[in-house]
Amino acid sequence: MSKKPFSVSESDFAAWLVCHLRYLYRSIGTKKSQPSLGKVVGDGTHEAAAVEDATVREAIIEKHVERLPEEQRAEAKQLMVSQLEVADKHDEVEEPVVNQEKEKLERWRVPGTDREFVIKSDKIGWAKDDLGRQNLQIVDMKSGLNPAWLAWKSKMEVSIARMILVRLEKNRDAVADRVSNLEAELAKLEGSARAAVEKKLTYQREVLVKEKAKTEEQLIVVKKLAGKVKRHIRKFERVRTQLFFFAMVAEQTRDYHEASQLVAQFLGKLSQEERGAVETLKAEYRKHFGNPDREPDSNRFEFWYKPEFGAEALQRYLEQIPAMEEARTTRDAEATTGYHCFDCDYRDTCPAFQAWQGSRNGSNIVPLTVIKPVAGDKEKTA
Numbered sequence: 001m002s003k004k005p006f007s008v009s010e011s012d013f014a015a016w017l018v019c020h021l022r023y024l025y026r027s028i029g030t031k032k033s034q035p036s037l038g039k040v041v042g043d044g045t046h047e048a049a050a051v052e053d054a055t056v057r058e059a060i061i062e063k064h065v066e067r068l069p070e071e072q073r074a075e076a077k078q079l080m081v082s083q084l085e086v087a088d089k090h091d092e093v094e095e096p097v098v099n100q101e102k103e104k105l106e107r108w109r110v111p112g113t114d115r116e117f118v119i120k121s122d123k124i125g126w127a128k129d130d131l132g133r134q135n136l137q138i139v140d141m142k143s144g145l146n147p148a149w150l151a152w153k154s155k156m157e158v159s160i161a162r163m164i165l166v167r168l169e170k171n172r173d174a175v176a177d178r179v180s181n182l183e184a185e186l187a188k189l190e191g192s193a194r195a196a197v198e199k200k201l202t203y204q205r206e207v208l209v210k211e212k213a214k215t216e217e218q219l220i221v222v223k224k225l226a227g228k229v230k231r232h233i234r235k236f237e238r239v240r241t242q243l244f245f246f247a248m249v250a251e252q253t254r255d256y257h258e259a260s261q262l263v264a265q266f267l268g269k270l271s272q273e274e275r276g277a278v279e280t281l282k283a284e285y286r287k288h289f290g291n292p293d294r295e296p297d298s299n300r301f302e303f304w305y306k307p308e309f310g311a312e313a314l315q316r317y318l319e320q321i322p323a324m325e326e327a328r329t330t331r332d333a334e335a336t337t338g339y340h341c342f343d344c345d346y347r348d349t350c351p352a353f354q355a356w357q358g359s360r361n362g363s364n365i366v367p368l369t370v371i372k373p374v375a376g377d378k379e380k381t382a
Helices: 010-018 020-027 037-049 054-065 070-093 147-186 191-253 272-289 307-330 339-343 351-359
Strands: 006-009 097-109 115-128 134-142 260-266 300-305 332-336 365-369
Touching (some): 006 307, 010 020, 010 191, 020 332, 037 054, 037 070, 037 097, 054 070, 097 191, 115 307, 134 191, 147 191, 147 272, 191 260, 191 307, 300 307, 307 332, 339 351
Parallel strands (some): 006 115, 134 260
Antiparallel strands (some): 115 134, 260 300, 332 365
């Protein structure tokens, strides 16, 4: 009898690379923290988009909103309905795809090993290109707007914020020079002339304090916007990695070893008000810096998977598995803490997170041995 395969998904690898303890909690089925509104909306939208019957969809939505506190349920339901409208609209205008399947679970056991890779793509089927050639198309649906579009928008905001910062720094430096000049002048004066300069100096010092405060506030704005750009880029790369993994496995399960079309479909809806704000932002950017970069689609991006790259990636994934398997077997893992902890499903019960919150001493490695699950706990099956 062959050994039961060690099953891993792309989400398992993603959790492992961020924090080994997060992967362990995920793999042994540790109870999750209270899900965020965004998490519930994403889960509900994905499940509901896979069915067409209105009654079934309504039941799915209700099931998911019940995971949230009462005060968040109406908003979550509204967001899910809105995103499903976008998903249905995409289905109507998409190019014809042959034998397309939704929420397709596929498993591939790596030949000669006890390693099994698991994927669950939102849509998978066969599309035709402009020359009539058939290729595999994999679609992954996501809540919100395309992070590449959000990064594009945030980059313009950063540029304008930095321009304002430079202007404020010049004003601050000019006032600082006036203060220095007045202090030098004051050292040479006596009597009534000195009193007049002291009065001017007091005023200019007050102005300098205000200018420094404005500069520091704007610097914080710049740093926050720059952080947003980085987060959007990371999310964009995360989606690309997921799709690449899906194609790598689907290549084997379908025995299809040509290029595959990978599509990320985002379900956020850009309101007229938001569209107007973006146009204003573009005009402001154009006024100071010239034409901005070409605007990405806010609801979609696509790229192509090439099998030669998949072979290299497969080896890198396989190299991670022995350590993952050991962590799951021994129930022992090392935690890596940081701001990614705030997005973790297990933060409320994670001792590493609690320790990091309590100390914030600059160290981000907290070695922990995880207690074995109590009777009744089950390991995750992908």
